[in-house]
Amino acid sequence: MFSIEHEFDSTVVTLVDDGAAPLQEDVIINAFSECFTIEQFDPRTETVQRITLSPEMVRDLAAALDLPEGVYQLPAHSAPR
Template identity: 50%
Template sequence: MFTIEHDFDATVITLIDEPDGAPLQGDITITAFDDRVVVRQDEPETDRYSEVTLSQRQLDELRAALNLPEGGYRLGRPKRG
């Protein structure tokens, strides 16, 4: 299950781990801003969370990597002015 909310300055997606026979993982919240994406996973055992912030470029590279075979890649850089 997941939810999507549109806030004033960000889109917030929450991925809720539901029981399916496998051990449950903490819920994941993804907050997308104009210049970055923050991924946060709750750790229910410790009442803490882990957080990773990706730049837009890193997010673009992740998106591309999900559809490419093994190897090393560099996305083309946009040309300036």
């Protein structure tokens, strides 16, 4: 299950683990014009862990999900709009 919300300066996607137990904490993805952040609460440390990706890194990740094993470099002009 997931939700999508449009904020003033970003789009927020929340992924909810509704699969079989043990369940993972929600993942929150913030899409800003200059970067994407991925956040998840860590119950062991009681802190939110955050990863920041550039738009190019997100583009590469999306492409990698559909490619076989290997090393790739996408052309700079194929960035999503």
